[in-house]
Amino acid sequence: MPEQLLFAMEVTLNGLMAGVLYALVALGFVLIFKASGIFNYAQGVMALFAALTLVGIQQGQVPFAHLINAVFGTEVHHFPWQVPSLIAIVLAAGVMILFAWIVEKYVLQHLIGQPDIILFMATIGLAYFMEGFGDIMWGSDIKKLDVGLPQGMNATIDQVTFDWFGYGFFIDNLDIVAAIVASLLVAALTIFSQYSKQGRALRAVADDHSAALSVGISLRFIWVLVWSIAGFVALVAGIMWGAKSGVQFSLSLIALKALPVLMLGGFTSIPGAIVGGLIIGVGEQLFEFTIGPMIGGATQNWFAYVLALIFLIFRPQGLFGEKIIERV
Amino acid sequence: MTTTTDINADSYVTADGRTIGPVVMDMKNITLRFGGVVAIKDISFDIREGEIRAIIGPNGAGKSSMLNVISGFYKPQEGEVWFRGEKRPPMKPYQVARQGLARTFQNIALFDGMTVLDNIMTGRLNHMKANLLQQAIWKGKAEREEIANREICEKVIDFLEIQHIRKTPVGRLPYGLKKRVELARALAAQPSLLLLDEPMAGMNVEEKEDMSRFILDMNDEFGTTIALIEHDMGVVMDLSDRVVVMDYGKKIGDGTPDEVRNNQDVIDAYLGVAHD
Numbered sequence: 001m002p003e004q005l006l007f008a009m010e011v012t013l014n015g016l017m018a019g020v021l022y023a024l025v026a027l028g029f030v031l032i033f034k035a036s037g038i039f040n041y042a043q044g045v046m047a048l049f050a051a052l053t054l055v056g057i058q059q060g061q062v063p064f065a066h067l068i069n070a071v072f073g074t075e076v077h078h079f080p081w082q083v084p085s086l087i088a089i090v091l092a093a094g095v096m097i098l099f100a101w102i103v104e105k106y107v108l109q110h111l112i113g114q115p116d117i118i119l120f121m122a123t124i125g126l127a128y129f130m131e132g133f134g135d136i137m138w139g140s141d142i143k144k145l146d147v148g149l150p151q152g153m154n155a156t157i158d159q160v161t162f163d164w165f166g167y168g169f170f171i172d173n174l175d176i177v178a179a180i181v182a183s184l185l186v187a188a189l190t191i192f193s194q195y196s197k198q199g200r201a202l203r204a205v206a207d208d209h210s211a212a213l214s215v216g217i218s219l220r221f222i223w224v225l226v227w228s229i230a231g232f233v234a235l236v237a238g239i240m241w242g243a244k245s246g247v248q249f250s251l252s253l254i255a256l257k258a259l260p261v262l263m264l265g266g267f268t269s270i271p272g273a274i275v276g277g278l279i280i281g282v283g284e285q286l287f288e289f290t291i292g293p294m295i296g297g298a299t300q301n302w303f304a305y306v307l308a309l310i311f312l313i314f315r316p317q318g319l320f321g322e323k324i325i326e327r328v
Numbered sequence: 329m330t331t332t333t334d335i336n337a338d339s340y341v342t343a344d345g346r347t348i349g350p351v352v353m354d355m356k357n358i359t360l361r362f363g364g365v366v367a368i369k370d371i372s373f374d375i376r377e378g379e380i381r382a383i384i385g386p387n388g389a390g391k392s393s394m395l396n397v398i399s400g401f402y403k404p405q406e407g408e409v410w411f412r413g414e415k416r417p418p419m420k421p422y423q424v425a426r427q428g429l430a431r432t433f434q435n436i437a438l439f440d441g442m443t444v445l446d447n448i449m450t451g452r453l454n455h456m457k458a459n460l461l462q463q464a465i466w467k468g469k470a471e472r473e474e475i476a477n478r479e480i481c482e483k484v485i486d487f488l489e490i491q492h493i494r495k496t497p498v499g500r501l502p503y504g505l506k507k508r509v510e511l512a513r514a515l516a517a518q519p520s521l522l523l524l525d526e527p528m529a530g531m532n533v534e535e536k537e538d539m540s541r542f543i544l545d546m547n548d549e550f551g552t553t554i555a556l557i558e559h560d561m562g563v564v565m566d567l568s569d570r571v572v573v574m575d576y577g578k579k580i581g582d583g584t585p586d587e588v589r590n591n592q593d594v595i596d597a598y599l600g601v602a603h604d
Binding site: 204216268 | 425431438440446451454
């Protein structure tokens with residue numbers, strides 16, 4: 001096989017892997033949008049906050065250390081222990097559930113029946129609040145996240161492809177893990193929302209609040225549930241992205257990458273988030289590889305948005321989004 | 329149980345052979361205010377098991393407010409709601425629904441994105457007891473439950489004659505059918521009290537006749553207790569066992585259709601009264 005084609009295949013594979021990571025972020029948006037019709041602007045910051053919390057717990061950081069030191073003139077920074085990765089992940093998930101409960105009680109509760117735009121604005125406020133709160137709680141320095149996920153080139157794939165084609169593919173181990181985790185997550189969430197009692201209740205709440213109440217669905221419970229799940233998805237996304245590029249403020253900007261994915265896949269579809277993510281991931285890489293050199297490169301910054309825009313013209317509800325039904 | 333036709337007895341048998349039982353829902357001196365506006369003023373009435381109870385009145389009389397008080401959507405400032413012989417503490421609508429009250433809405437509240445069948449299945453949510461783990465495994469309890477609930481829904485679908493639209497997303501249906509699907513969802517819950525908010529609003533004569541037939545059959549076949557709101561006097565008089573008449577938030581009449589028809593206050597409210 002010609003060198004060029006092999007290289008294109010490698011780029012495609014890497015694109016798929018990157019796409020999975022985009023999809024992970026998009027997934028959180030879809031969940032909350034499905035259940036409450038809110039575009040949760042804070043999803044990216046939730047991923048950042050979850051990752052910060054995970055690293056903080058793992059390294060035994062004292063929460064609010066700066067604040068405590070400044071007020072009491074003490075010098076505390078770390079507890080004398082380190083927490084194993086798995087326990088830290090469970091604890092961080094617990095924090096995200098607590099966070100979901102607080103959001104429901106102090107924000108959403110008071111906005112029942114308000115127009116969607118009000119709720120959207122509330123999530124913007126929430127995003128900025130969490131960003132600052134995360135800083136105060138865990139400090140604003142760049143942190144390294146290591147939960148023992150394999151990193152670096154996968155030697156087996158490199159070896160096998162080299163034997164077959166005489167050209168070794170470079171695939172990052174972390175990307176492979178991310179792909180597996182994302183597939184499992186999507187399968188579980190799809191089954192949950194389609195076939196479980198809570199899933200049906202969740203879809204009901206998304207459609208009509210009064211009707212949901214009238215059949216005995218507790219809005220509070222469903223909202224806490226869905227924000228908890230979104231928090232958990234944010235944690236997973238935070239771990240993957242954090243392990244890749246460190247835990248820092250820019251992590252919250254991955255939310256911007258999720259936007260075109262959502263437009264492509266549809267705001268209401270879990271499989272759509274995945275397919276959208278993959279298309280954008282691959283498209284981005286291939287475009288950069290083929291067209292990029294002709295126009296000076298750095299196409300990754302805008303390619304996804306242009307693709308989404310073109311898509312909007314032909315299929316505004318996205319690939320898998322619910323068809324917009326309107327009777328006149 | 330004594331069989332008598334005295335409508336004040338504990339239970340009695342109607343002319344068409346249905347048994348009317350003791351009081352299920354008792355509203356005592358309900359007053360509901362929105363700011364300075366008094367929507368309901370000191371109203372008391374009861375609903376008995378197995379009966380079709382109508383609440384009628386001109387527009388703005390406070391009928392829908394009353395229904396919303398019963399179903400927990402509004403909280404009255406004064407008065408007590410007694411359900412099955414017990415005073416009901418302040419409750420959220422979903423808690424009221426879990427007690428066995430189902431309702432429909434004046435402006436149809438359905439889950440537009442879901443199919444008719446899925447909509448009706450939501451009516452069974454409170455009858456599903458399997459936990460998440462059992463549902464995930466999808467064997468044993470969860471599976472049996474889903475099948476049993478599905479059967480009940482299919483019965484309701486047959487009963488309301490909506491088999492042909494089972495898999496259609498509700499958003500695509502015309503108005504009359506949506507009303508029927510909403511009724512189906514409420515009926516699927518097998519409620520001990522079914523509240524219908526203007527079930528015939530905006531329907532043509534034929535649809536109204538269908539709906540009347542369904543209401544009568546529901547009551548007759550399943551023994552469902554029904555409280556309904558209408559402002560079309562004619563329909564109500566044919567359907568109901570007893571009628572409450574409201575006007576400007578006050579109760580101006582209560583009794584059998586015949587009693588109400590001959591009540592001077594009711595006639596004045598509906599036809600207007602000459603001021604001299």
